Amino acid sequence: MSTLPIEELKNLVEQAKSPCISLYMPTYQAGSEVQQNPIRFKNLIRQAESLLQEQHGLRQSDVKELLQPALALDKNDFWQHQNSGLAIFVSENFFRYYCLPLSFEELVIAGDRFHFKPLMPLLTGDGTFYLLALSQKQIRFFEGTRHSIHEIELEDIPTNMEDALMYDETAKEGQFRLSSPRGSTGNSFRYSGSFHGQGSPDQDNPQEDLLQFFHIVDRGLQKYLHDEKAPLLLAGVEYLLPIYQEANTYANLMAEIIPIENIGVIKPEDLLEPAWSQVEPYYTQSRQAAIEHYHELAGTGQTSTDLKETIVAAYYGRIDQLFVSVDTQKWGNFDPQANQLDLHAEAEPGDDDLLNEAALQTLLTGEQSTPLKQTKYRNRHL
Template sequence: MEILRKEMLEDLKAEHTAPCISLYLPTHKTSPGRLKDPINYKNLLKQLEQSLRQKYSVDETKSFLKPFEELADNEDFWIHTTEGLAVFSSPDFFKTIVLQMPIKEQLIVSDSFFTKPLRNYLQTKDRFQVLAINLFEIRLFEGNRHSLSEVALHPSVAKDMEEALLDDELEDRNKRLTVASYGGVGIGSVAMRHGHGHKKDKSEKYIERFFRVVSEDIELYHSKPTGLPLLLAALPEHHHLFREVNKNPLLMKEKIEIDPFGVPVEKLSEMAWKVIEPNYLSTIENLMAEFEEANGKGAGSINLEEIGKAMALGQIHKLLVANDTTIGGKVEDKTTGTLKTGDIEDPEVGDLTDEIAEIVMDKGGEVIVIPKEKMPNQAGLAAIYRYKL
């Protein structure tokens, strides 16, 4: 089970052997809801079996169902769920992904994987990470308004003070040897690098070095790859020193002053969202203001036909998509942006919002999922152009 990452979408979009099975299931972090999750999952597998039997033999169907059934019997798996679960399987591929958001139950068997819910999740602006740290260890969490889940730290990240100081001492030793081999000043240069003055006692030096190593590791292996804002959760007396050595631009000025290891994850999640929410609401308001300004200058639109033409020209800078919105239809001609609307229940008709969003991203535009109630005129789509068309 993994937390969703952008690069996972590329794996899912790659060509896979049919049938490509996409299963989405709302799950629960606590009982009694958690106890029902495996039951709901097994009920979906019954539907999956019926669907597969319409096209495949009994033996083929059993083969396709096998990894799903093994997951159903994995008790340890079902006690570590969050708000949502996505499972993708084909004869050459199997992956489970946890989602920190409520999700609609869906089961789709096709020639390719159905990834719209994943892309919508990645395109929201309420995602963030929380770095929990004390003098002995660190933990990293990722989540949104709904929940937090612990992130497995990259193997190169120091997990505690002992490991951080050991890594730091080895790095210092290597630098001294390198400097000495070129006629440098060796130990003196290392002292300058760390900024350890005679006024600092030994314990403060260790804490400073620990915080610096953690800050560098988290920035390199987690902040840069995700681009998510980072919220620090630590005791009040540790915030100032951590920020003194921090160079991670994604570390927020807001903070949680608490021993993060002394509260349940659910409580930490509540505290984090209370801090994050004003920034999130401000971001949404700024996006709406940006759209209104662009629209007033003829560089924005909520009109589907106009959005289609701008999409074809590659002139959509930002596409705002209302969450949980589908528009039945398809792009008839990608070169002209001609769109055709229709009944979403028609098997020959897809989700127009999804298709437009994919084309916009392929042409270098940004897609952002917005709460439906915040969208201009309650539109399903709103576009901000690169310039007036």
Template structure:
């Protein structure tokens, strides 16, 4: 995953030329076996080379930019471990690639800057969440978004610590906790001479160890945490939990009764209404203030405001583009109907600069834009 530091490194890089490539990728199946992901990148690079030659870029420069791209194309192990999208950024002395849970449309951009606008969904933080699938003695952890779910290896965070903190072999001990029937939502506790209360306390110890084991990992990004467990276990987990972003609703059931895609589907049934909650609140705020000086849909006003740190939230129409240039000294925006030599994407410029200045950016479908007549709307700071 790309973090803010990586994003700013990309957005601050300038060279002639800078190459940005985006392709959709598949995680598994026939497309992977037929190496379609690899062929897709190769096709994009072939087209870019042609354009670079037409623009007069010398062969040595093209070869230097292309070497790490070609190395990636030939890296068979790399193509076995893909997510939903691949982003590649290359110049003469720079190369980075990111495998991301974002379904990119195939696109490339040649300029003296990188095209980072498609990375915006990974930077808002609103669209990603974690899923903790937990039973007594069995813990699995995932990072998810609207379009993907990825297992996260946590064995180095939980099993040893669980044994140490709970004070017994929890896997063996957990066999004493039986459900009344397979997949049942109620339980009957069977201890050795202990009361039901003691057994619940032991379950709480188990969950507290999980909570403590995941604590540092969770607090790095503070994503919402959605728990998948049987109903009777969730109140015990909530009591043991110390993480401030635990989601209050549970995915009820036995996680072992479904596969990875089933876990994602069950998670989305509960979490999808909340994925765009922050964005939707900002859109409503824009509409409430639309007749005041705290909003603007004029690109000639938005870009200078971005550079001055005045933009709280920027809404950019998805799959739209506006070409031109910004003259920072004069705070003046020039527009072009079609990209000509030296023109840049003004929407890309606004997106990267807003994030750099601490604002939020959302890529929004046309029908959800607060002010549909413009491809960019800004909610200004008070």
């Protein structure tokens, strides 16, 4: 899993019951460093035990019972199958863990709600990209982030041109045909019209055949890219790029191609560095544009760096863009009924990280209707 859907976040919010333990740690995937995983984990569990006793007044026996689902993970086989980071959420009768492609700083927080701020790059899709490796004989599809990449098995999509064009290899004269929607074939990727010809797709009109093939691939990818905004990269030989661009309907197809002669033998991890080198400027420019927009609005009454003002605006869904520090906590609590904000230098019983609350409310209200966001405050920086 490279991203966390908003529905999953809502589930974590709704199911939690105080006290809530949020545990984050970096993890190693291979080599001798894997041995550090259980050591880090045990140290963080001890921190969680102390917080539950000191801040929430739980007895040691109750702490052990609450953390038992997390403790049960500590087995050799579990540590051998990790990603870049591990996130664990525990509360009464509730337990979730996620092996994620994001290397977290070690962190344990015990509060009335779960702490999600380290997940923000995944929750907002920051750094996510897709990669489509193209050739006449094979199609491969990948999803990645700045930290990892994995292949997605394509279902119901022909992954080579011969299958896509229903080429009959057993026909003596090499006939092939494209079925119309009224055809009797069971192929779900029917292309309008029909064609009968001699020779192979490689020999007769290869560019037209490739274009038809790529139309079919583009249509099949819609179920994977539906409502996605992440950039889509292409990999393969360079002459394929303009042909696929003509067939493409995905809005965020990038204008470059990663040159690869044989996509069948390439390993996913070998694609990460060249892919990220093209994707990183896309996200850097996007963030820079948001920052410049913030500065343009500064002094107009549409921006704020005031914590209380921002917390109130986040609670009522009046934030369009929020800049928040992942590594900083502002402890306290907010009473929306009394419009009262209390800040503390150190975490006290009943406190939450108010920056986490602002980010969470902004994400959740962002899923609601557009008018909710058409308000005074467009940009905030915390």
